[in-house]
Amino acid sequence: MLAVAPTASAAEIREVTGFGTNPGALRMFEYVPDGLPQGRPVVVAMHGCTQNAAGYGAGAGWVELAERSAFTLVLPQQESVNNISRCFNWFQPGDTTRGQGEAASIAQMVQRAIADTGADPSRVYVTGLSAGGAMTSVLLGAYPDMFAGGGVVAGLPLGCAASSLEAFTCMNPGKNLTPAQWGDKVRAAAGSHQGPWPTLSVWHGTADYTVAYANQRELVEQWTNVHGIPDTPSATDTIAGYPHAVYRDSTGRPLVETFSITGMGHGQPIDPGTADQQCGQAGAYQLDVNICAAWHLTQSWSLQPTAG
Template sequence: MGQPHPPPRAPKGRHLLEGVRRWITAAAGALILTAALVAAGPPASAAGLTQVTGFGTNPGNLSMYAYVPDALPAGAPLVVALHGCTQSANDYYAHSGWPKFADRYGFAAVFPQTSGANNANSCFNWFQPGDSARGRGEALSIKQMVDEAISRYGSDPGRVFITGLSAGGGMTANMLAAYPDVFAGGSVDSGLPASCADSVTAAYTCMYSPPDRTPAQWGNLVRSAAPAGTTSWPRVAIWQGTADTTVRPANATELRDQWTDVWGTGQTPSRSESLPGGTTRSVYADASGRSAVEVYSISGMAHGLAVDPGSGAEQCGTAGTYYLDTICSSYHTALFWGLDGDGGGEEPGTLPAPTGLTVTATTGSTASLSWTGVTGAASYAVLRDGTEVATTTSTTYTDTGLTSGTAYDYTVAAVDSAGAAGPASSTVTATTGGFTPTCHTASNYAHTVAGRAYADGGYAYAQGSGQPMGLWNTFTTRTLQQTSPGHYVVADAGCPA
């Protein structure tokens, strides 16, 4: 047996699970509850946000608040927005930016609210099966709110979407898994994979070092939570800051693996692009070329919801605690869902994927490629590790400025005269010269002492890649492959070197 599970290092703000810590340490809990009451503010009562009562049996003991633009026609979409810990419905309404887009695009917004009676720090209980499974507890209360909104506002049952921050993000993922027949899409902001935890202890593990399951294992958790025979799934956006120490960025990777497996798209993005606020958007398209899963990685952002205060068309929200001034996530999520009326996502090009992509040569800093031309192509987009690095009219390309001894994955897409890129080619891997990969199997403690990993909060992470390795002790053994100087990846399934 390994060492006992260590208490997690307290992150700044202690946002996601401060409430559950009270159940572990009573003295600290009294201080946390006081801070939560200050942060949450008064109950939702802002103009335009109205409490709705009598929406069902409400087994999860939640409160329902709604914002409905004036003269909203029947058949409009519906968005459900879940706040984070220490927050309230009014807090999320005032900061997230969703009311702005409800007015612009014409949809009703429901803001569920939990309380200290459910969780000491007003977190949605995403880690409790009795509250997060289909037909149970808080999950059922949220479903009943959807039913009430459809009946009361005439919302379109085929265009219901759900989003949430932190604990609300964890509950969002669970709702998407449990009710794929209810939600057409979702957005998990600084949240956790569906069914990642079933206890307080497991919740901490998910936050700081999520289980390194295969995509199929993550996908199976969704399939087992959904009604038997489900074949249609919600489209999922995943938002994550790279500097989040409360919900580690590895959660976004596991979320991506989970939902791309459900959709059957694979884990290599169809295309990537840069957005404001240091944001990289990676798109995973379905078989028809339509965006099914999108990952928004925000460089340097800590734990919170991405907002961009201002009056611009792409701006929204108000900065504050756990509302971070970077980019308006609500705007881009609304576009992804198609709330602006274009059906959601970008229309793919109609040209077929190029064939015959091969690596023709490599040096210590370059990789040369060639492929078979596509009739009607005006140009070709070259993608390295899922991100577009060049556009060329030729059927050859040499990528420069690469790191020696490093493996890079390349795909190519044909671009038509209108600038629309078609599906990407099959992937080829080019490994630059100048470095010989090596394999190392040892305990996490030994890896750390040798400089192949680093310890943080009682857990070990691979040096360079930052991949989670589990508990930092002498009893947990992992295999690491050094793919380039100072860069290691977990290779327990087999080390090619």
């Protein structure tokens, strides 16, 4: 008789339980490519309202990019018992303070992912759409020691709202504070942390009437102030036909960047296809605009394995 070795199961999104005390009562999903070596990065990707972890992970392109570029993907999921629309509670102080609520739950997910996969703790990144984008801002401020960079897609600055009523005003028309006022909100959230600070990439549609495009400018003011750099761009160009601006420090290091997706409404920019720069699957709030935000974030964060 011939012994037949079992076929290795292909990687898939799986739920991880028991990842910590989970004070925010979230669910943790994870995608780990088969044969992932130790020392690779971690990306946390958070869905928008009405979405779920698996749908966003696949739709935004993050699952295929995790496979292609060999990193661990953490997909937090909100539950309707916490928020009827399944939005992350980016406006509730009990969920946005370090060590508390949903922010602490997501930080525990990161710690679990690092422990499980032997990931590089200095290469952890966070991104999200809409409420997930706003929660990205929260995590960058509350846990700047944990995240090397963030990508806010159609999101809002940290500290814009402290109640559900105030959240709607922040979303549209937005809140206009000075750069120093915005920066102070990050410094207050970070406590004793003095730096270094995470880098930030901001993506927003110019025709977004759910979360006003003005929020992109407030995010730039917030994080250039935190980094101590001018809030005027060091360089501007176009990528895939869309305006792109970069804000650098005195050494030339890019610390903040923006992508303005002309004419796009509220959603995640994607570019379905199999070419190198393409990713994503079109659907609700996953908008085919011929540029995939997730792919460009992998470039900004240098997630690709080095040759050799």
